[in-house]
Amino acid sequence: xxxxxxxRSRSALLDALEASVDDSAVKPSTxxxxxxxxxxxxxxxxxxxxxxxxxxxxxxxxxxxxxKEAVVYQVYPRSFKDSNGDGIGDIPGITSKLDYLxxxxxxxxxxxxxxxxxxxxxxYDIRDYRKVMAEFGTMADFDAMLAGIKQRHMxxxxxxxxxxxxxxxxxxVESRKSKENPYRDYYFWRDGKPGPAGPDGKPxxxxxxxxxxxxSGSAWQFDPAxxxxxxxxxxxxxxxxxxxxxxxxxEVYSLMRFWLDKGVDxxxxxxxxxxxxxxxFPDLTPDQLHNYxxxxxxxxxxxxxxxxxxxxxxxKYDVMTVGEALGISLEQTPLIVGDNRxxxxxxxxxxxxxxxxxxxxxxxxxxxxxxxxxxxxxxxxGKHDWDTVFLSNHDxxxxxxxxxxxxxxxxxxxxxxxxTMLLTLRGTxxxxxGDELGMTNYPFKNIADFDDIEVxxxxxxxxxxxxxxxxxxxxxxxxxxxxxxxxPMQWDTSANGxxxxxxxxxxxxxxxxxxxxxxxxxxDPNSIYNYTSKLIALRRAHQVFVYGDYKDxxxxxxxIFIYTRALGAERYLVALNFSSGPVAYTLPASVKVNSLxxxxxxxxxxxxxxxxxxxxxxxxxxxx
Ligand code: NOJ
Numbered sequence: 001x002x003x004x005x006x007x008r009s010r011s012a013l014l015d016a017l018e019a020s021v022d023d024s025a026v027k028p029s030t031x032x033x034x035x036x037x038x039x040x041x042x043x044x045x046x047x048x049x050x051x052x053x054x055x056x057x058x059x060x061x062x063x064x065x066x067x068k069e070a071v072v073y074q075v076y077p078r079s080f081k082d083s084n085g086d087g088i089g090d091i092p093g094i095t096s097k098l099d100y101l102x103x104x105x106x107x108x109x110x111x112x113x114x115x116x117x118x119x120x121x122x123x124y125d126i127r128d129y130r131k132v133m134a135e136f137g138t139m140a141d142f143d144a145m146l147a148g149i150k151q152r153h154m155x156x157x158x159x160x161x162x163x164x165x166x167x168x169x170x171x172x173v174e175s176r177k178s179k180e181n182p183y184r185d186y187y188f189w190r191d192g193k194p195g196p197a198g199p200d201g202k203p204x205x206x207x208x209x210x211x212x213x214x215x216s217g218s219a220w221q222f223d224p225a226x227x228x229x230x231x232x233x234x235x236x237x238x239x240x241x242x243x244x245x246x247x248x249x250x251e252v253y254s255l256m257r258f259w260l261d262k263g264v265d266x267x268x269x270x271x272x273x274x275x276x277x278x279x280x281f282p283d284l285t286p287d288q289l290h291n292y293x294x295x296x297x298x299x300x301x302x303x304x305x306x307x308x309x310x311x312x313x314x315x316k317y318d319v320m321t322v323g324e325a326l327g328i329s330l331e332q333t334p335l336i337v338g339d340n341r342x343x344x345x346x347x348x349x350x351x352x353x354x355x356x357x358x359x360x361x362x363x364x365x366x367x368x369x370x371x372x373x374x375x376x377x378x379x380x381x382g383k384h385d386w387d388t389v390f391l392s393n394h395d396x397x398x399x400x401x402x403x404x405x406x407x408x409x410x411x412x413x414x415x416x417x418x419x420t421m422l423l424t425l426r427g428t429x430x431x432x433x434g435d436e437l438g439m440t441n442y443p444f445k446n447i448a449d450f451d452d453i454e455v456x457x458x459x460x461x462x463x464x465x466x467x468x469x470x471x472x473x474x475x476x477x478x479x480x481x482x483x484x485x486x487x488p489m490q491w492d493t494s495a496n497g498x499x500x501x502x503x504x505x506x507x508x509x510x511x512x513x514x515x516x517x518x519x520x521x522x523x524d525p526n527s528i529y530n531y532t533s534k535l536i537a538l539r540r541a542h543q544v545f546v547y548g549d550y551k552d553x554x555x556x557x558x559x560i561f562i563y564t565r566a567l568g569a570e571r572y573l574v575a576l577n578f579s580s581g582p583v584a585y586t587l588p589a590s591v592k593v594n595s596l597x598x599x600x601x602x603x604x605x606x607x608x609x610x611x612x613x614x615x616x617x618x619x620x621x622x623x624x
Pocket of ligand 1: 121124125161234270271324394395
């Protein structure tokens with residue numbers, strides 16, 4: 001442990017105590033001090049973002065806080081574990097696997113939406129924010145899961161999807177009834193533009209502007225009940241909420257309090273930069289149409305609304321918030337995550353995860369590009385900001401298939417290498433379910449293999465209209481579809497990988513479950529799972545991996561990623577060979593390695609000025 005610092009809540013103090021028990025170097029006096037503070041600390045949650053900096057001993061200039069030290073694991077509930085044999089993952093299924101997660105060592109779970117939903121977009125279309133999706137279980141099941149998480153000293157953040165609701169949410173059911181309905185202004189309703197005469201000679205209308213939907217077609221849907229259009233940036237069944245209406249904002253704050261009062265520890269906020277819109281809805285320019293996500297983000301009141309949300313909700317609880325920052329550039333990030341801004345703690349920036357993508361097409365991976373992204377992040381996000389680090393989630397293909405090499409020869413080392421990188425870089429790491437097993441992309445063959453609304457709509461808009469040949473479309477999506485990461489977790493070698501006892505899961509299990517599954521990996525000391533677990537323990541035991549400075553030693557190198565993390569006298573070197581061939585890498589004379597801490601290939605402590613790295617080898621050294 002670096003030094004005793006003033007923590008903000010009893011649970012944080014107890015976490016520190018737990019960590020210090022494993023730390024043989026900690027002094028008995030420090031332990032006593034932590035214990036005393038733990039019992040003197042107020043039981044009520046303290047204001048999360050309103051701590052006077054003077055009270056806190058900074059670490060390398062950073063204000064220490066639990067969510068900076070966390071390792072987050074994302075659970076996509078539909079695909080995690082089915083407990084009742086209906087082919088769909090559920091909450092009791094998650095509860096049954098908490099020991100597995102605890103053993104892995106992650107300490108925050110991000111749960112993708114668990115709310116009542118007609119599932120047009122797998123739960124990202126919410127019908128009732130205070131109800132659990134029936135397929136996932138009951139509120140009692142949720143409470144039991146939360147209690148199980150807390151018992152294991154882990155925390156839970158849930159998905160907050162409030163840019164839009166389901167069209168089956170009662171606010172929208174009311175809103176569409178009439179122009180006078182009290183809920184009318186909960187959403188955006190506009191008249192269409194006059195269109196050409198129809199075949200019957202009657203006038204037609206066109207959408208109010210040229211905004212496209214992320215899920216193909218116009219972002220406006222005509223509604224015959226009132227002959228107006230409503231806005232939906234995503235599916236037709238996902239109408240956008242009107243945040244300019246103070247009642248909408250109050251509703252959102254109130255539902256947030258509902259879940260925080262239950263004990264959840266924060267939120268991952270879905271497409272949060274889209275909440276503020278220009279109510280005039282001007283047409284997008286041809287330039288803006290190339291990247292309309294950017295045009296939709298950063299609306300005129302986005303910061304006001306986030307600050308109001310923080311004042312009204314987050315500041316009253318000890319929470320972690322991470323925004324899905326579609327359309328926010330790195331340069332704009334401090335305006336959301338800066339300590340003094342009182343908005344969100346962190347955001348997801350997609351520069352790295354999408355660095356090898358061009359729409360639905362995978363581009364060759366360029367290591368120098370991704371390294372320059374991480375370096376830029378370390379330059380732009382300073383001591384008063386905080387970053388996230390991730391290369392997978394439920395909207396992207398599998399980690400090892402996209403950034404590693406999922407061939408039989410290199411799947412295991414490359415999955416371990418990627419884990420080494422994610423868990424030693426700067427920022428709170430987010431792992432996605434199955435990464436710890438090295439789960440791979442699915443061998444999609446035809447459109448019937450997909451479930452995702454984004455794919456189905458794009459198929460209609462691009463393949464059925466003859467714009468893209470079917471084979472090209474499927475060949476691209478085999479590498480980039482979101483469904484790659486949504487196939488069920490592979491628990492064991494039994495039918496359907498032990499995910500369900502139903503004859504068929506909601507989305508087919510990857511056929512490679514006999515080879516890649518949790519049961520065999522938990523039992524194998526050399527598995528990706530056990531290697532990841534060791535890395536997590538290393539990160540959690542050494543604050544240098546959290547608060548330490550980051551330096552890329554060889555930014556131009558196309559196959560080797562070599563960097564240091566340094567905190568005072570504690571310095572580590574991470575060397576990653578992102579190629580399948582061996583590389584003899586000569587260290588700069590100034591870098592003096594002391595001892596090998598970890599390697600993904602059982603290298604035996606070779607400490608010389610030249611690192612002979614095998615294909616996809618990863619090593620962590622302590623430096624002198
Ligand atoms: C982002 C979510 O991650 C994605 O899964 C969803 O389809 C859209 N937002 C719409 O909610």
